[in-house]
Every structure is written in C-alpha cells, then in structure tokens.
Amino acid sequence: MNKIEAIQNIKRVGKFVDCQAAGSQFQDNTIIYGRNTLGKSTLTAIFRSIQTGDKKIIEGKKSFGVTGDPDIKIRFTDGSNRTILDFNSNRWTEGNPNIQIFDTQFITENVFQGEEITFDNQKSLNQIIIGEKGIELNSDIQELQKELNELTENKRKLTNNFNKLLPSSDYGNITIEKFCAIPETDNLDYQIKAKKEELQRLKNKEVITTTIRKHLSFFNSLTGLDINKILTSRINFNPEEINHHISTHWKNKDASKDFLRQGLDLTKEEKESCVFCGQNLNAKELSLLETYEQFFKGEYQFLQRQVQQTKRKLDSANFENTINLLKADFEKYSLESKLTQEFFEQIILAFDSLKKDFESKFRDLYFTPTNDYSILFEQPLKTLIDEIERVLEKYFPTDGKTISQSQIISEINELELQKQRISKAFKDICQEFEQINSSFNNKRTKRENKRKELEDYSLEVFGLHKISINYYLKRMGQTL
Numbered sequence: 001m002n003k004i005e006a007i008q009n010i011k012r013v014g015k016f017v018d019c020q021a022a023g024s025q026f027q028d029n030t031i032i033y034g035r036n037t038l039g040k041s042t043l044t045a046i047f048r049s050i051q052t053g054d055k056k057i058i059e060g061k062k063s064f065g066v067t068g069d070p071d072i073k074i075r076f077t078d079g080s081n082r083t084i085l086d087f088n089s090n091r092w093t094e095g096n097p098n099i100q101i102f103d104t105q106f107i108t109e110n111v112f113q114g115e116e117i118t119f120d121n122q123k124s125l126n127q128i129i130i131g132e133k134g135i136e137l138n139s140d141i142q143e144l145q146k147e148l149n150e151l152t153e154n155k156r157k158l159t160n161n162f163n164k165l166l167p168s169s170d171y172g173n174i175t176i177e178k179f180c181a182i183p184e185t186d187n188l189d190y191q192i193k194a195k196k197e198e199l200q201r202l203k204n205k206e207v208i209t210t211t212i213r214k215h216l217s218f219f220n221s222l223t224g225l226d227i228n229k230i231l232t233s234r235i236n237f238n239p240e241e242i243n244h245h246i247s248t249h250w251k252n253k254d255a256s257k258d259f260l261r262q263g264l265d266l267t268k269e270e271k272e273s274c275v276f277c278g279q280n281l282n283a284k285e286l287s288l289l290e291t292y293e294q295f296f297k298g299e300y301q302f303l304q305r306q307v308q309q310t311k312r313k314l315d316s317a318n319f320e321n322t323i324n325l326l327k328a329d330f331e332k333y334s335l336e337s338k339l340t341q342e343f344f345e346q347i348i349l350a351f352d353s354l355k356k357d358f359e360s361k362f363r364d365l366y367f368t369p370t371n372d373y374s375i376l377f378e379q380p381l382k383t384l385i386d387e388i389e390r391v392l393e394k395y396f397p398t399d400g401k402t403i404s405q406s407q408i409i410s411e412i413n414e415l416e417l418q419k420q421r422i423s424k425a426f427k428d429i430c431q432e433f434e435q436i437n438s439s440f441n442n443k444r445t446k447r448e449n450k451r452k453e454l455e456d457y458s459l460e461v462f463g464l465h466k467i468s469i470n471y472y473l474k475r476m477g478q479t480l
Contacts, residue, residue: 004099005082008073012063014042044103046072051099053156055091055163056175090173091163098153134461137454144447151440158436162429166420174417180430182421192415197334199408201395208333209396215326216388222317222381227354228374230306231361303365311358319351326388335391339384347384350377 006025010016016039034040042061049057058070072087086093162176185191201208323344330337354377357369396402420426 003077003079005075005077008075008084009071010046011071012066012068013046013058013070013072014061014063015039016042017063017066044101046074047099047101048103049087050074050085050092051101051156052152053092053159055087055159058087059090059173092160134454134457137450137457141447141450141454144443144450147443148440148447151436151443155433155436155440158429158433162426162433165425165429176429176433179417179421179426180433182418184422185418188415188419188422192412192419194334195408195412195415199405199412201333201335202402202405202408204333205396208329208335209392211329211333212326212335212388212392215322215329216385216392218317218322219381219385219388222313222319223378223385225310225313226306227310227378228372230303230310231357231369231373233303233306234366234368307358307361307365311355311362314351314355314358317351320348323348330391335395337387337391339387343380343383347377347380350380353377 004026006021007019008021010019012018015037032040032043045057045061049055058072062070069090070087072085074085076083076085084093159176162179166174166179327344329335350373353371354373357367357371357373360367360369421430
C-alpha cells in the first residue's frame with residue numbers, strides 16, 4: 001500500500017484557502033490535532049475522495065468567498081518511487097492509491113460503543129453469541145459487502161476514466177451520473193450547426209442588417225414607378241403630320257424640332273401671324289400649330305418624359321447582380337428564405353423583358369406591350385420585398401427579443417455534450433456504469449434484507465439469552 005508522505009498544498013477547500021506544507025512530512029504514525037471546525041473533517045473528506053474517486057466530495061467542500069477551483073497536491077511513496085496526486089480542473093490525476101479510512105463511519109459500523117447494541121455493533125458479536133444461523137447470515141452479509149466494495153471500486157475506476165475522457169470543467173462540472181442520464185437525441189449535428197450559425201449572426205448583427213437593408217432599399221426604389229400605367233398609356237393625336245412637315249421643309253430633323261419648339265414658345269396667345277415671317281395664319285396653319293402644341297406642350301411630351309425617366313431608372317438598376325448578391329448574403333449569413341431559385345430566375349426574366357418594352361416605348365410612344373407587368377413584375381417585386389422584411393424580423397426582431405451570446409454558447413455546449421453521450425466510447429462507459437449501478441442496487445437490497453433478517457433473529461436470541469450475554473459482556477467491560 002502506498003504511504004502518504006506529504007501534503008504539498010491544499011487551496012480553496014474548506015478552511016484551507018491557501019495551505020502550504022512548509023516541508024512537513026508524515027511519519028509511520030502521525031497524529032493531527034485540531035479543535036472543532038478547524039479542518040479535520042475536511043482532511044478526511046479529501047482522503048475519502050481519493051479513495052472513492054468521487055470529485056463531488058471536494059466540490060462540496062469548496063471554500064466560500066474565493067474564486068477559482070480547488071487545487072490539492074498530495075505526495076505518496078511506495079519506498080522507492082514518489083507519486084504526486086493532483087486534484088486540478090475538478091478531477092484527480094491518474095494513480096489514486098487504495099488507502100483505508102477509519103473515521104466515525106467505520107467506528108459506527110464496526111465498534112461497539114455506549115450503552116446500546118445497534119445492528120452495526122451486533123454484526124461484530126454475531127459469530128460468538130447467536131449460533132450457526134447467525135454465523136451464516138453474517139457470512140452472507142459480509143460476502144455481499146465485499147461484492148459491494150468491489151463494485152464501488154469498479155465505479156471509482158470508471159469515474160476516473162470518465163473524468164479523463166471528458167474534463168468536467170468543459171461542461172459545467174457534470175458528473176458521470178448526470179452524464180449517463182442524458183437521453184439520446186437525433187439530428188445533433190444539424191442542431192449544433194444551426195446554433196453556431198445563430199451565434200455568428202448575433203456577433204455580426206450590425207454588418208448583416210446593414211447589408212440586407214441595402215438590398216431592401218434597392219428593391220424599394222423600383223416600386224411606385226407606375227410601370228404598367230406608363231407602358232399602356234396612349235396619346236390622342238398622330239404626330240405623322242409634324243414628321244411629314246419637318247421632312248418636307250427642313251434639312252436637319254432634330255434641329256427642326258428645336259426650331260419649331262422655339263417658334264411655338266415665341267408665338268402670341270392670339271396666334272394671328274407667324275412669329276418668323278409675320279404672315280397671317282389661316283385655318284390650315286392654325287391646325288398645324290395646334291398639333292405642334294400637343295407635341296411640344298401636351299400629353300405627348302408628358303408621356304415621353306415619363307418613359308425617359310423610367311427607362312433611365314431601369315437602365316441604371318443592376319437588378320440581376322443585386323438579386324445574386326442577396327442570394328449570396330442569405331447563404332453567407334445562414335438566413336433561411338421561402339424564395340426559390342425558380343422565383344429568382346423568373347423575376348430576373350421579367351425585369352429584362354420590362355427593360356426591353358421600355359426601350360420599345362421610348363422609340364415609339366404608340367407601342368403597347370403584350371405583358372401585364374403588374375402581374376409579371378410588380379407583384380413578384382412586392383413578394384421579394386415582403387420576404388426580405390420577414391427574414392430581417394425573424395432573425396433580428398425589432399422588439400429586441402433575442403437571446404444572449406452566452407445563452408447560445410451554453411446551448412451549444414449542451415448539444416455537444418449530448419453528442420458525446422451517443423459516441424461509442426461514452427456509450428460503453430455508460431452501459432458499464434448502468435450495469436454497475438444495477439448490480440450494486442440489487443446486492444445492496446439483498447444485504448439490507450439479510451441485515452433485517454439477522455436483526456430480527458438477533459433480537460430473538462438476545463431476548464432469550466440476555467442474562468448470559470450480559471455476563472460475558474460484563475467480563476468484557478460492558479453490559480446490555
């Protein structure tokens with residue numbers, strides 16, 4: 001058996017906030033004296049944690065009002081080799097010695113004290129006072145206790161192995177009992193991926209919302225243009241009369257229109273004579289002049305300006321590129337959308353068709369499209385805008401009700417822990433742990449039943465032979 005050579009230090013455990021050995025070593029027989037509440041029970045607890053491998057004993061003794069985890073270093077020797085047993089990061093290092101502890105629990109179970117014989121005292125007397133049946137029952141109890149001790153040792157070793165494979169500090173100091181009680185869950189990889197994406201979105205909230213709102217602003221700028229109304233608008237006169245007059249009398253058609261516009265602007269309201277030659281205007285000239293007014297000042301020019309402005313807006317809009325950027329950003333930031341690839345393709349085709357029809361309208365104001373763009377483009381555009389707003393509200397709600405980064409990290413750790421639980425290595429550990437617990441509980445039940453049987457039998461024997469028993473006990477220095 002290994003001998004305890006020295007306690008090098010105990011930190012943050014019970015009364016020992018920062019205790020150093022200062023060179024003190026244990027001898028073959030060492031007595032430690034201390035008044036009540038000064039740490040004797042804490043030392044016993046440390047040794048029992050070493051014996052059982054139960055880290056919860058140390059965790060339950062953690063000093064109040066200090067930060068950091070318990071830190072214990074104890075040196076053992078077997079005569080030739082020294083081993084440092086270290087409790088760090090909430091677990092013991094490999095090589096826990098099998099030490100024996102004779103504390104109040106041992107005394108209660110094995111030594112008769114006071115004026116009453118309890119069951120734990122009786123078992124030490126059974127073999128000499130209650131005959132073969134008592135001896136047999138006591139032997140059964142001792143055998144069951146031996147098996148329970150072996151199971152306890154197996155559990156201690158398994159716990160140490162578990163703590164090495166899964167550092168408890170990484171997962172909130174989880175015990176093997178709590179770990180093995182975790183239910184097996186499906187689709188963990190998907191859930192972990194989704195939570196990590198959620199964490200990244202939260203970290204990059206400002207960048208993401210700014211980027212997506214920029215796309216939203218672009219698409220909003222294409223609304224309210226009266227696209228379908230402009231394309232289907234018609235004028236109520238034929239400009240061919242003007243074109244015929246210009247082609248007949250002027251060399252430069254563009255210059256001629258400017259010239260005509262200037263003349264029309266200079267003509268008096270009465271329109272009695274030509275502004276350039278002073279000749280009186282007859283009915284034919286007045287009709288032509290009225291046509292000029294409709295061309296330069298009326299609905300024709302108004303419609304022409306509308307077409308030009310809208311065409312300029314559409315020509316400058318990099319629609320397909322913005323659609324592709326939106327899709328890429330949705331994917332980059334893991335923003336799920338209800339819009340399909342087919343939807344994006346159709347709205348791009350609709351926009352291209354719209355541009356072509358405005359080009360045709362610009363060249364000929366009498367052009368009328370065959371497509372209804374209120375259905376073909378404006379409705380899908382509204383659907384696109386509504387979906388972008390829905391996505392923003394889903395992932396970044398305007399009421400500010402989002403969970404914190406620390407909560408998401410905690411949820412990721414829980415999912416990672418569940419993933420560890422279903423791995424083969426930990427499945428095997430938990431299966432063995434459950435088998436040990438099941439066997440332990442069964443044997444403990446058998447032991448308690450045997451104890452009860454022995455207790456009942458003992459009471460019967462003690463009742464019949466109390467005088468004789470007290471005679472022998474008196475000779476031993478005690479009475480019943």
